[in-house]
Amino acid sequence: MAKTLYKAPKRLQFRLRHFLEHDSTDSGFQGGDDEVYMSALGFDSAVVVKGADGRPDVPMYIAPLIGDVTDNAVRGPWATNPFVLVDWDLHPPGGVTYPRTFTVVLLVVEQDNEGLADDFTHLIDKVGGKVREKVVEAATNAGDALATAVVGxxxxxIGPVVGAAVGGLAGDGYDALVAEIKAGLHNEVFTPVPITFSTGDHVLAGHEYSVHIQQFGAHYELGYEWHYVR
Incomplete structure (x- = not known):
C-alpha cells in the first residue's frame, strides 16, 4: 500500500462559519433587527521584521468589509462555504521563527446612519495605528531578539510578544481609542475583538469556535475556524 506523502500547508485562513443575533441594539423606531457590518485586521509575528532603521516593521492585513451579516443571504452560505476573512502566507520572504502567532482583530459596526465605508476607513486607521504602536513597543522591549536580527x-x-501585545488591547485597552473614534462617526462602533492562534495550538486548527460580542444591549455570536490550505 502506497504511503500518502505529507503536504505542508501553504496558507492559514481565518474563516467565518456562522453569525447569530441573540439581542439587538436597535430601539423601536429604528426597527427590531440590527444591520451589522464587519472587517478585520490581521497580524502575523513572522512578518514583523527588523526595518532598515533598526526598528520593528509591522505589516498589517486589512480584510474586506462584509455585511449585513445578519442577512441570511450573506451569512447563510458560510455553513457549507466558509467566508475567508483573513488569509496569511505561511512562507513569507523574511523567513519564520517559532513560536509564531497569528492575530485577528475583529471590527464590528452596527449601521444606524450613512457613511459606513468612511467609518470603517477611520476605524481601520485608528485601530491599526494603535495596534502597530503596541507591537513596535513590545518588539523593541524584547531587546536582544531585535538587536541580533538581520535587517529584513x-x-x-517574537511570536508570543506580538500575540500578547495585540491581545492585550482587548476591552479596557481600547476604551479611550473607541471613544475618540465614535466622536467622529455616525454608527455604533463595537470594541475591537482580538483572537490569536499560535503554532503550538494545533488542536485549534480545523475546529469551529464561537466568540460572543456583547455591547450596546446587543449580543452577537460569531462562529469561526482556523483553516490550513495545503
Missing amino acids: AAIPG
Missing part, C-alpha cells in the same frame, strides 16, 4: 528578517522568538 523575522525577529527571533
Whole structure:
C-alpha cells in the first residue's frame, strides 16, 4: 500500500462559519433587527521584521468589509462555504521563527446612519495605528531578539510578544481609542475583538469556535475556524 506523502500547508485562513443575533441594539423606531457590518485586521509575528532603521516593521492585513451579516443571504452560505476573512502566507520572504502567532482583530459596526465605508476607513486607521504602536513597543522591549536580527528578517522568538501585545488591547485597552473614534462617526462602533492562534495550538486548527460580542444591549455570536490550505 502506497504511503500518502505529507503536504505542508501553504496558507492559514481565518474563516467565518456562522453569525447569530441573540439581542439587538436597535430601539423601536429604528426597527427590531440590527444591520451589522464587519472587517478585520490581521497580524502575523513572522512578518514583523527588523526595518532598515533598526526598528520593528509591522505589516498589517486589512480584510474586506462584509455585511449585513445578519442577512441570511450573506451569512447563510458560510455553513457549507466558509467566508475567508483573513488569509496569511505561511512562507513569507523574511523567513519564520517559532513560536509564531497569528492575530485577528475583529471590527464590528452596527449601521444606524450613512457613511459606513468612511467609518470603517477611520476605524481601520485608528485601530491599526494603535495596534502597530503596541507591537513596535513590545518588539523593541524584547531587546536582544531585535538587536541580533538581520535587517529584513523575522525577529527571533517574537511570536508570543506580538500575540500578547495585540491581545492585550482587548476591552479596557481600547476604551479611550473607541471613544475618540465614535466622536467622529455616525454608527455604533463595537470594541475591537482580538483572537490569536499560535503554532503550538494545533488542536485549534480545523475546529469551529464561537466568540460572543456583547455591547450596546446587543449580543452577537460569531462562529469561526482556523483553516490550513495545503
